[in-house]
Amino acid sequence: MTDLLITPERFPIRGRFTIARGSKTEAAVVTVELRDGAHVGRGECVPYGRYGESVEGVVDQLAALQRLVAEGLRREDLMTLLPPGAARNALDCAMWDIEAKRAGMRAYEMAGLPAPQPVVTAYTLSLDTPSAMAQAAREAGHELLKLKLGTEGDLARLTAIRAAVPDARLIVDANEGWTAGNLEAHLTACAQVGVELVEQPLPATDDAALAQIARPVPVCADESAHGLDSLDALAGRYDALNIKLDKTGGLTEAILLARAAQAAGLDIMVGCMVGTSLAMAPALLLAPLARFVDLDGPLLLAADRDPALRYEGSRVYPPEPALWG
Numbered sequence: 001m002t003d004l005l006i007t008p009e010r011f012p013i014r015g016r017f018t019i020a021r022g023s024k025t026e027a028a029v030v031t032v033e034l035r036d037g038a039h040v041g042r043g044e045c046v047p048y049g050r051y052g053e054s055v056e057g058v059v060d061q062l063a064a065l066q067r068l069v070a071e072g073l074r075r076e077d078l079m080t081l082l083p084p085g086a087a088r089n090a091l092d093c094a095m096w097d098i099e100a101k102r103a104g105m106r107a108y109e110m111a112g113l114p115a116p117q118p119v120v121t122a123y124t125l126s127l128d129t130p131s132a133m134a135q136a137a138r139e140a141g142h143e144l145l146k147l148k149l150g151t152e153g154d155l156a157r158l159t160a161i162r163a164a165v166p167d168a169r170l171i172v173d174a175n176e177g178w179t180a181g182n183l184e185a186h187l188t189a190c191a192q193v194g195v196e197l198v199e200q201p202l203p204a205t206d207d208a209a210l211a212q213i214a215r216p217v218p219v220c221a222d223e224s225a226h227g228l229d230s231l232d233a234l235a236g237r238y239d240a241l242n243i244k245l246d247k248t249g250g251l252t253e254a255i256l257l258a259r260a261a262q263a264a265g266l267d268i269m270v271g272c273m274v275g276t277s278l279a280m281a282p283a284l285l286l287a288p289l290a291r292f293v294d295l296d297g298p299l300l301l302a303a304d305r306d307p308a309l310r311y312e313g314s315r316v317y318p319p320e321p322a323l324w325g
Contacts, residue, residue, distance in 0.1 A: 002098075004069040004091075005033040006062045008055045012302040017274055018126040020150030020177035021050065027274045027301060030058045032090040034069070034098045041098025042324060043282070045086035046246050046273035050223065053086050061087035075099070075252055084227035084249035092250025093282045097324050107285060107325030111255055114288040116318040122146040122171055122294040123314070130156040134164035143314045144169045146294055150177020155189050162193040171292065173199040176223055180209040191216035197269070197292060199242060200224060210237040220269055220292075227253050231260055240267035242294075243286060251282045258289045267291040274300050277309040281324035284309075284316070 011027045027046065034041040047053035061082060065073065068081070075095040082088035100107040108115055123142035125133055130153060137145055145168050149157060154174075161170070170193065178186050178201040190198055200222040202209060207224050218239035225234060226247045234241065241261045248254040258268055269292040270283050280295045287293050295316055298304040310317040319325055 001036065001070050002072070003033075003035045004062065004066045005035065006059055007031045007033070008059060011276060011304075013274065013300055014302045016126065017124075017300055018128065019148045019173075020127060020175040023126075024274075027276070027297070028055050029275050029279065030055055030062070030086065030090055031278065032062060032094045034094045036098065036102075039098050039101040041094040041096070041101065042278060043090040043093030043095075043097065043250075044275055044278040045090035046275045046279065047086045048246060048273060051085065051226075051247075058085075058087040058090070062091060065091070079249070079252060082249065084247060084253060086246045088249035089245045090250075092252050093245065093324070096251055096282060100325050101321075106321070107251075107282070111251070111285060113255070113285050116284050116287055118312075118315045118317045119284075119287045119293045120144055120314045121296050121311075121316045122292065123296050123299060124148060124173075124294070125161075127151065129153075130160035133157050134160040137161045137165045137168065141313070142168070144171065144292075146171045146173055146296075148173055148175065150174040154178075154186060158189050158193050158195070170195045171197045171199065171294070172217075173222070174201045176200055176203040178202055180206065183209060184213055187213075187215060187217055187219075197240060199269075207237055215239065218267065220267075222271070228257050228260060231257065231264060234266065235264070238266065240269055240291070242269040242271040243290075244271045244273065245279070245283050246273050251285065254283075254286060258286055262289065269294060271295070272297045276301065276305045277307075277319070278305055278324060280309055280316070281319035284318055285325070 047058045122144045124146045127148040199220045204224040220240035221238040222242040268290040270286045270290045271294045
């Protein structure tokens with residue numbers, strides 16, 4: 001028998017996290033624990049309103065599975081019981097964790113993936129005025145910065161940030177905030193300041209325009225891509241794919257999606273919502289397959305879990321078994 005424990009939690013953000021769609025001051029997560037008397041497996045998800053999710057809705061989705069979990073629900077069966085999304089992610093990752101502990105193996109070994117190594121993660125700068133973002137870029141001290149853009153004044157923001165950190169690598173995330181009318185001008189400006197990747201410049205419902213223009217900077221799908229069934233629609237529009245476990249519904253489908261994206265010639269970014277180290281740990285297993293890693297969620301929090309991932313400068317280190325996997 002395996003018990004399923006479901007716990008909503010809140011973690012204050014250091015200051016305020018702002019993107020084109022709004023601001024927040026805390027990370028609202030749902031944590032899952034699987035207990036069989038000898039082992040404990042854990043997973044975490046971040047319900048996201050952009051995808052119609054809420055903490056209450058995720059809790060209800062998971063609670064409906066408690067009897068099946070107690071009777072021995074398998075991870076493979078979970079993919080047919082819940083859609084890709086936050087609820088399935090938390091339970092899928094908890095299942096990986098408890099399976100690894102039962103087998104006395106690391107999760108990456110069970111998944112047939114290379115052993116994760118320390119990797120450079122992007123560090124996210126919230127949307128703000130050009131001068132405030134330039135100052136934040138100087139103070140961050142990270143070699144790879146992710147700039148939240150997507151509103152009036154983005155060209156000035158790009159210029160100010162590049163002047164402030166001439167040697168930093170830059171990624172831009174417009175969070176669906178640009179339009180078909182200003183897209184080419186913004187991509188040109190990004191190319192001029194050496195931006196390496198632009199995430200989701202157009203709304204997911206309006207991204208067909210990406211196939212009609214030259215892309216001087218590679219463009220990465222985020223809101224336009226979730227699980228495997230969204231991959232075909234990216235052809236001709238995107239050069240890369242941001243894989244987030246909260247979108248794919250866990251590590252199981254994320255691995256399948258990463259392999260399929262590679263076969264389709266897409267670069268991979270491994271990304272995250274704003275969550276704790278428990279949410280980042282399983283995503284780190286995909287880092288060896290990725291060109292870009294963006295797993296800085298805990299760095300944006302006022303305090304992380306204990307135990308936590310180790311961050312040193314721009315690098316994040318693989319999880320210890322006490323945390324996950």
